[in-house]
Amino acid sequence: MTFIKKAASAAACTLLISGSLFISGCVKKPDFGDAVVLTMFTSDLNEDIYFTDPVAKEITRRTGVALELEHPVAGDTNAIPLMLVSGDLPDLIFAKGELTKLIEAGAVIPLDDLIEKYGSNMKKLYGDQIVKLRNSPSDPHIYTVGTYGVKSEVLETGGSMQIQHAVLKELGYPKIKTLADYEQALREYIELHPTINGQKTIGLSLLIDTWQWYIDLSNPGNYTIGYPDDGQWIVNQETLEAQYKFLNKDIYKFYKWLNKINADGLLDPESFTQKEDVWRAKIASGRVLGISYPTWGYGEARSSLINNGMEDRTYAYLPVQADESTKDPSRKDYGYSGGWGIAISKSCKNPELAFKFLDWMCSEEAQILCNWGIKGINYTVNEEGKRVRSAEEMKAAATDPNYATKTGVGRWCYPFPQAGNAAVDSNGDKITPTSKESIIANYLDVEKETLKAYGAEMWIDLFPSPEELGVSRHGQVWQYALPQNVNEMVTAADQEVKSELALIVLGKPEDFDRQWNALQKKLLDMKLDEAGKILTGLIKEKVDLWNK
The missing domain is CATH 3.40.190.10 (Periplasmic binding protein-like II)
Structure with missing residues (x-):
């Protein structure tokens, strides 16, 4: 259910970025119909991607919001400074370690009042860990909706x-x-x-x-x-x-x-x-x-x-x-660190709408959609009320490098808020598809052979x-x-x-x-x-x- 009216005036929140040091995904601008379009810059992207895969479309259907993704030119590190010099800011910004520059320049807004008024999902997701989103003792405001899992465990590792x-x-x-x-x-x-x-x-x-x-x-x-x-x-x-x-x-x-x-x-x-x-x-x-x-x-x-x-x-x-x-x-168990996250810029014409969207991304509904995909297509619910994926779906997820691009499953978890792979929903079911059983099921035969030779069941056992x-x-x-x-x-x-x-x-x-x-x-x-x-x-x- 959408939390906004799809009025044309709300589209004023959209701000397109131009410049030589960062790029928007507007070369082939998708048609989002009457959805409100928020522009979002993310430091991690190095290529154009579009909010048009099946999960993205479902997010838009449920919220009335679509995203236009912007990113730096590959290898460039001056996108954030250019934003500050030009004053041209997208609605949402994921700046990673350069968040301090934005805060010191007054380019992003404190979220405290918005959290208090509209942040029910965010409060539930972070619980007592929300304090770790505070900026500093001298400036204890919250400027970002955090990235990375709140409750996480290491079930897979690439080793050293x-x-x-x-x-x-x-x-x-x-x-x-x-x-x-x-x-x-x-x-x-x-x-x-x-x-x-x-x-x-x-x-x-x-x-x-x-x-x-x-x-x-x-x-x-x-x-x-x-x-x-x-x-x-x-x-x-x-x-x-x-x-x-x-x-x-x-x-x-x-x-x-x-x-x-x-x-x-x-x-x-x-x-x-x-x-x-x-x-x-x-x-x-x-x-x-x-x-x-x-x-x-x-x-x-x-x-x-x-x-x-x-x-x-x-x-x-x-x-x-x-x-x-x-x-x-x-x-190593790092706990939750807060830190990086998505901020709302001072140029966003409708910060309430932008925050409501981010708060929805904190919801159990959004967490399940982003991690599991669409019910009846990417997963089903068994007689015990647990989400399950078919063998074909698990194989595709494990072996098809374009699985996330095609389906959208897992594609919109990062850098948005994440409950984490140790979190469970209100029914006690895991928020993410990642479990000990699912990992072992996806092991190649040669992996199982090697693990057996070393007396282990999973890589983490070593x-x-x-x-x-x-x-x-x-x-x-x-x-x-x-x-x-x-x-x-x-x-x-x-x-x-x-x-x-x-x-x-x-x-x-x-x-x-x-x-x-x-x-x-x-x-x-x-x-x-x-x-x-x-x-x-x-x-x-x-x-x-x-x-x-």
Whole structure:
């Protein structure tokens, strides 16, 4: 049931963006009929998408609202600053870590009064966690409807490193706990199979082209020494002291290892230069033995392997550490961090309407629709009143890389509010289709074979449990809206680190220590230790705010 009148005047809320640094999806503007159209910018998009799939149409049918999605030009980071300079703002903005810029410029509105008046669904979704949406002790307003699950559990993980099932099977399913173990497996298999399908076998291939370097070069550095994903930071759980990760005394271990395997010919020499399509094509060929990228980043290549009869060339997910003194943090319980979310701009002509739409996206009705799809098409309800998907639907969801695009299922969960994969509805049924049973049902036969060889039922069984790792006191720093000066310092440092790591990893092993020490000096000269102190203060303020 719609909560607005589909009056033509309400369409005044629509604001189209123009400019060289960000793009709207208006080149082929869909016809939304008499629906109210809200423009929405999202920092994560890198291509035009349209609010026209079956789930999107159902959202419009139920709410009377449609979205026009806008995004930065691929690789550009100036979209938000351009908005602020031009004053041209879309109705809704998902700015990720640049939210602070919008708040400081007065470009987005506080939502407190709207939450109090219209936010019944939002209050129910977040419960006592809504306090974590507050901006800061000095400015305790709520500016965003939060992203990410409120109640979540880790049921799937890509691990810190991945390796082909074919490698493990041929080598007799060896113990792989450390980078040295992983390296030995690559080395032994390449000696046995220098070529695969007529092409040279590649040991480890990385994707470090643009933003992907954070995923494939930065994150493994902290994962392999036992620290979870806090963006570019490492946070001491006892003291809450933050440190720019590349100043940590142990993070060099992963990069020294990369330097070694590069010298030994086990690292893809194109790792620092290849584009994403080239990297994916290598994976799809079956000749890349190891990767360190989450499954969501190479789904098409994985599907290609499966469809071409090379299931054994897909990957096992392993808890690999630099040495056995640390624990893989993949199953860390972060709690709910607040932080990132969707804001309403000051230019929106009807902020009440925009907020009502966002509040509806918090509702149980919306959560079920976005996660499960349309009843009778994507799922049915059994005699026990539980939602179930057919075997065909589950297979399509697991193997068709275009499933979300075709059906809309799962496509509009992020960056909108999410109850989380541990949440249940008013009938006690899971809000999301993800469960232990559904995950196991979607495993390939080769996955089950590998897991059985290691005495496990699920991949997460190979990893330290959440109980062993403890609950994060501060959430995750990468979801924080950081002060602009800290963001600027980190951006500059990240650019320096990315460039220097390429030289360090590809350099001579005998030069590693000298080059690494020089990088440390540069980071100190750039005052990254001072940035850590500022963030430490912010983290402690956040924790105090949450506990009030």
